[in-house]
Amino acid sequence: MSSVIGSETSPTDTGDVPVTATPEGRRPRFSSNAFRSLAVAMWKGFVRDRAAVFFTLFFPLFFIIIFGTVFTDGGTAKGKIALVGDVSVIQQLPPDAKAAIDKTLELKTGLTRDEALHELRKDDLDGVLEQHGNRLELKVSNGDQVGAATVQGVLGSVVDSTNIAVTGQQPRYTLSSSSVQDESLKAIQYVTPGMIGYGIAVGATFGAATTLVEWRKRKVLRRLRLAPVPTSSIVTSRVAVSLAIALFQLAVFVGVGMVLGLRLTGSWYMAVPLTLCGTLAFLSIGLFCGSVATSSEAAVGMANLITLPMGFLSGAFIPLEAAPGWIQAIAKVLPMGWLVQGLKDTMVRGEGPAAAILPMLLTLGFAAVVTLIATRFFSWEDS
Amino acid sequence: MTDTIEVQGLVKRYAGKAVVDDVSFTVREGEFFGLLGPNGAGKTTTLEMIEGLRRPDAGSVVLLGEAPWPRNPRLLPRIGVQLQATAFFDRLTAREQLSTFGSLYDAPAGRVDEMLELVGLADKAGTQAEKLSGGQSQRLSIACALVHDPDVVFLDEPTAALDPQARRNLWDLLREINGRGKTVVLTTHYMDEAEILCDRVAIIDEGRILRMGPPADLVRGLSAPTRISVERAALGLDDARSLPGAESAEQDATSTVITSRTPAPVLAALAERDALAGLQVRGATLEDVFLELTGRAYRA
Numbered sequence: 233m234s235s236v237i238g239s240e241t242s243p244t245d246t247g248d249v250p251v252t253a254t255p256e257g258r259r260p261r262f263s264s265n266a267f268r269s270l271a272v273a274m275w276k277g278f279v280r281d282r283a284a285v286f287f288t289l290f291f292p293l294f295f296i297i298i299f300g301t302v303f304t305d306g307g308t309a310k311g312k313i314a315l316v317g318d319v320s321v322i323q324q325l326p327p328d329a330k331a332a333i334d335k336t337l338e339l340k341t342g343l344t345r346d347e348a349l350h351e352l353r354k355d356d357l358d359g360v361l362e363q364h365g366n367r368l369e370l371k372v373s374n375g376d377q378v379g380a381a382t383v384q385g386v387l388g389s390v391v392d393s394t395n396i397a398v399t400g401q402q403p404r405y406t407l408s409s410s411s412v413q414d415e416s417l418k419a420i421q422y423v424t425p426g427m428i429g430y431g432i433a434v435g436a437t438f439g440a441a442t443t444l445v446e447w448r449k450r451k452v453l454r455r456l457r458l459a460p461v462p463t464s465s466i467v468t469s470r471v472a473v474s475l476a477i478a479l480f481q482l483a484v485f486v487g488v489g490m491v492l493g494l495r496l497t498g499s500w501y502m503a504v505p506l507t508l509c510g511t512l513a514f515l516s517i518g519l520f521c522g523s524v525a526t527s528s529e530a531a532v533g534m535a536n537l538i539t540l541p542m543g544f545l546s547g548a549f550i551p552l553e554a555a556p557g558w559i560q561a562i563a564k565v566l567p568m569g570w571l572v573q574g575l576k577d578t579m580v581r582g583e584g585p586a587a588a589i590l591p592m593l594l595t596l597g598f599a600a601v602v603t604l605i606a607t608r609f610f611s612w613e614d615s
Numbered sequence: 616m617t618d619t620i621e622v623q624g625l626v627k628r629y630a631g632k633a634v635v636d637d638v639s640f641t642v643r644e645g646e647f648f649g650l651l652g653p654n655g656a657g658k659t660t661t662l663e664m665i666e667g668l669r670r671p672d673a674g675s676v677v678l679l680g681e682a683p684w685p686r687n688p689r690l691l692p693r694i695g696v697q698l699q700a701t702a703f704f705d706r707l708t709a710r711e712q713l714s715t716f717g718s719l720y721d722a723p724a725g726r727v728d729e730m731l732e733l734v735g736l737a738d739k740a741g742t743q744a745e746k747l748s749g750g751q752s753q754r755l756s757i758a759c760a761l762v763h764d765p766d767v768v769f770l771d772e773p774t775a776a777l778d779p780q781a782r783r784n785l786w787d788l789l790r791e792i793n794g795r796g797k798t799v800v801l802t803t804h805y806m807d808e809a810e811i812l813c814d815r816v817a818i819i820d821e822g823r824i825l826r827m828g829p830p831a832d833l834v835r836g837l838s839a840p841t842r843i844s845v846e847r848a849a850l851g852l853d854d855a856r857s858l859p860g861a862e863s864a865e866q867d868a869t870s871t872v873i874t875s876r877t878p879a880p881v882l883a884a885l886a887e888r889d890a891l892a893g894l895q896v897r898g899a900t901l902e903d904v905f906l907e908l909t910g911r912a913y914r915a
């Protein structure tokens with residue numbers, strides 16, 4: 233009857249409860265009761281933690297409100313450019329094309345080159361345009377990147393259209409409004425998806441990391457080993473709570489954004505699956521931080537060290553269009569970059585639902601890989 | 616009757632040193648069993664190997680007819696454990712802690728208020744666990760161990776942070792649980808607690824069981840003298856030594872203490888001299904047992 237546990241265990245085995253799998257059939261079965269009560273415990277733990285609520289909800293909301301109100305005026309103001317000398321491409325545009333440009337750009341003429349450049353340096357102008365034969369030369373201000381992007385975008389469209397005309401195809405001098413909007417997203421348009429991405433990242437990362445560290449430090453994980461609760465109930469309840477928090481964030485941020493003038497485009501609903509997939513990716517990062525760190529301070533520090541720079545490098549705070557090329561390159565390999573990209577494409581850029589597929593696959597793959605790595609560091613109790 | 620717990624040759628080593636060293640004992644069904652010993656004796660380690668939280672390096676444990684290691688889900692609903700370090704969910708109130716733990720075991724919801732009442736925390740039901748006093752959180756921790764009405768209860772120093780009143784209340788509670796047929800295993804520093812509560816105790820020091828048996832038997836088996844003390848002013852040292860039956864006598868700042876194996880004539884002589892002011896008579900205790908076994912005084 234007695235099962236003798238011999239002393240043949242490896243001498244390195246000093247840990248008390250290694251994560252070795254229990255034999256099949258000896259695992260407690262998934263219990264929905266346990267799942268529910270653990271989820272409720274985690275949810276209450278979250279809403280009663282002021283710092284956690286602040287960073288997952290109010291901090292991103294601040295950004296949305298500040299950008300949405302303060303910078304909206306700057307965003308809607310027309311880009312001002314000066315035409316120096318004879319710029320026939322613009323001046324000879326047909327009236328409807330001219331009208332389209334006038335909606336977004338204010339054209340000034342009659343300035344000398346030096347006067348124009350001086351005003352550009354003072355940021356009174358967004359751009360100075362000259363024509364040298366077949367070449368258009370645009371100088372933009374570094375100070376106002378949104379304005380500069382607007383001007384570049386509009387003129388780019390003009391040049392494209394003109395090129396088509398010159399190469400003998402049917403001239404099409406119409407500037408489609410969507411292409412204009414695409415390059416000159418109003419502040420609220422890019423800040424909302426950016427902050428959704430950032431808020432979700434912070435919520436999921438911190439949620440998983442602090443639950444893991446706190447529960448381990450407070451011996452709750454140890455205590456749960458003594459209750460007939462399978463690991464799957466613990467994990468799924470944490471995942472479910474994080475997904476619920478993320479959907480709540482999505483609803484609140486979009487709601488506030490719309491009050492401040494956010495206009496959603498066709499396949500915005502893809503933000504929901506994107507949010508869920510992104511949450512899983514950041515839960516895996518949180519799992520990693522929580523497994524590696526031994527104190528909640530260390531876990532929070534690590535989570536911050538990962539999510540904050542990622543926010544800047546992923547276009548969550550600043551529009552990537554205005555960012556240097558190396559940032560754009562980095563954003564392409566970061567989970568927050570994929571998430572923000574997918575959210576912007578579907579929510580404000582008018583792309584179809586298919587634009588969400590790749591970011592979803594990438595975040596899910598990332599989640600799987602990082603979870604696998606994190607479980608190698610995981611332990612039920614402090615050693 | 617079957618043994619509820621059977622421990623054979625249990626060994627646990629840390630850094631090459633055996634902190635539990637060839638420990639064997641059995642606990643019968645319905646018994647109240649105590650592990651008694653000073654800090655670092657190996658009580659917690661022994662207990663946690665029985666509970667299935669730590670893996671023994673050698674030896675075997677059979678708990679309710681099953682092996683507790685590796686984690687054995689068939690055993691878990693039948694045992695209730697209060698860990699030495701309290702384990703609570705963050706920011707949940709006393710009631711929420713209990714109902715969370717309760718639902719992990721599918722315990723009926725009514726148990727929660729019953730348990731709060733039982734450990735005297737009904738008025739603290741809405742207080743977050745972090746804000747309970749040491750003794751209160753200790754009691755909550757015990758309530759959490761009992762919420763699913765387990766057959767075997769393990770308590771690791773349950774009275775450590777309690778005031779005398781709460782300690783006595785908890786003793787009553789544990790006796791009551793034991794009286795309902797539950798097997799109780801506790802560890803303690805306190806000799807008096809072990810003497811009062813336990814059917815049998817194992818005195819453990821440096822990982823080894825020194826002696827095991829009913830507390831009264833352990834004390835009786837000892838030829839320790841009785842200590843009789845009176846106020847220093849009532850009796851001089853020389854007088855004390857000359858009393859019939861006195862083996863030795865000493866004085867401290869407040870009292871004169873006589874040791875004797877035949878206390879009756881000593882007491883009679885004291886009464887005759889009317890030197891009974893501040894009289895205290897102390898028989899041998901488990902403390903004397905520990906002293907005799909280890910050659911050093913017990914410092915819990």
Ligand SMILES: Nc1ncnc2c1ncn2[C@@H]1O[C@H](COP(=O)(O)OP(=O)(O)OP(=O)(O)O)[C@@H](O)[C@H]1O
Nearest residue numbers: 615629634652653654655656657658659660661699
């Ligand atoms: N995880 C561990 N790693 C290394 N040493 C340990 C570990 N757990 C316990 N020990 C050592 O084992 C010895 C016995 O510890 P244990 O906790 O069992 O004592 P105890 O009798 O419960 O003491 P206390 O009365 O202070 O609770 C101690 O010397 C302790 O330092």
Ligand SMILES: [Mg+2]
Nearest residue numbers: 658659699771
């Ligand atoms: Mg201990």
